[in-house]
Amino acid sequence: MQAKDTSSEDQPLFIRLAASDLSQLSSHTGRSSGSSRVVALSISIPLGVAVLGTLFIGLWFIQCKRRRLLQKVDDDIPTLFKTFTYKELKIATNNFAHKLGKGAFGSVFKGTLSDKTLVAVKKLEGSTQAEKQFRAEISTIGNIHHVNLVRLRGFCVEGSQRMLVYEYMPNGSLNSFLSHKSEEADKVLDWNTRFIIALGTAKGLLYLHEECRDRIIHCDIKPENILLDEDFSPKVADFGLAKIVGRDFSRVLTTTRGTRGYLAPEWLTGVPITVKVDVYSFGMTLLEIISGRRNIDSSVQESQYYFPTWAATQIQKGNTIGIVDERIADKADIEEVRRVAVVSILCIQEDENGRPSMAQVVKMLEGISEGNVERYEKSLQALVDDQWVE
Structure with missing residues (x-):
């Protein structure tokens, strides 16, 4: 039987074995192929469970993070304000068709809610600045009410979307x-x-x-x-x-x-x-x-x-x-x-x-x-x- 010694500059190594030893080695090799399947199966099952567990933990972490974000928003907004979905506001504004104005942080669109109430939807743009303005408006106008301050009706937090829904002012800006x-x-x-x-x-x-x-x-x-x-x-x-x-x-x-x-x-x-x-x-x-x-x-x-x-x-x-x-x-x-x-x-x-x-x-x-x-x-x-x- 010839075996290679990979540590000796790739030169062949000759080993003398008895016939009985050779047959015993062959039978052992045959059994090991079946055992390898058992070993492979015993390894793959825990590995699969580990992968699924990691995936589950990752999804749970993302969900918790999203829940904390929404909770942080909810902490700043009285419960009387509605949380809108992106789909609802897209329908209300006819796919943001009627632009009322544009500012440094986004645009404002005219919309009609399902109950026929007219609203102004501010669609914030720019990830960092949009988030800053969203937080600023939520933490101020969301918690105050006065006849000479515009009224916030609700908001949308969905993925990267940040939108604020206000009462509609028919005569626009001064x-x-x-x-x-x-x-x-x-x-x-x-x-x-x-x-x-x-x-x-x-x-x-x-x-x-x-x-x-x-x-x-x-x-x-x-x-x-x-x-x-x-x-x-x-x-x-x-x-x-x-x-x-x-x-x-x-x-x-x-x-x-x-x-x-x-x-x-x-x-x-x-x-x-x-x-x-x-x-x-x-x-x-x-x-x-x-x-x-x-x-x-x-x-x-x-x-x-x-x-x-x-x-x-x-x-x-x-x-x-x-x-x-x-x-x-x-x-x-x-x-x-x-x-x-x-x-x-x-x-x-x-x-x-x-x-x-x-x-x-x-x-x-x-x-x-x-x-x-x-x-x-x-x-x-x-x-x-x-x-x-x-």
Whole structure:
């Protein structure tokens, strides 16, 4: 019998065996083939069980992770809100056919639920940012309710899909009216409607800052985020950048910013922010409500034109009515215009400590109290002293 010794440079190795030993070896080899089948079977069964067990554990882990995710969401949302499936919302929006608008984190679509209720479905896009905005909106608007805040009806968490379902606002955003150049009567907001929108928005912010359980900084107040119902009552919307501040704290550090043209100066310094950033943005929005014009005109260079400076100059000259939207100026209540103008100037002061609180803003708009005259005059003069082109 010849055997190879693989450890000796592949040279053959000869072994002398007796005939009886050779037959015994052959019979043993025959038996081992049957035994090998038994051994193979005894190994394959436990191995299969182990594989199935591993697969089961993996599926159980995924399910638990999903359950924890849903539980985390459920912990933030009152039980009165419905959990929608992706299929339900796809049907409700006719496969997301009617787009109402698009923002930095996704698009909003008009939908009709099975009970014929109209809704606005916000479909968030971008995995990381979508998740952040979803969490931000759930943890803020999901736990509060006010007549001047948009109402959340439900949500969808399914795979990578993140969607929020809101009450439908028939008249869209305030921006669509302020920036509209048409003379059509139904596209021009009269002064009374504008004043109601200004006051209602102020009350919504007051609730966020001082009346709900946790102080909430919206961080992105602008006409696009003020929605109008069938009666043109305002509802503050889009809480994707909102920050929750405990009642024991007044400031919060954040790397996110609002929108250019509405940013308070402190945003640019990187210091922790307060609710006064919302006050500043609201003041800029007030100027647009009065005038029907954007505070930054993209058609001219920013260095040549800054609307708040122009408006402050007109007010200082005693021409307050001159900053009112020319389409409604002849029918505007000049006393209300003056009050709103004073509030707007006080709100956009560079020094955050000089800006009024939203509680003070509401009282000033309602005519219950007057603004700080000295601060108003200083703020007005500071704006007038800026460079501008008439």
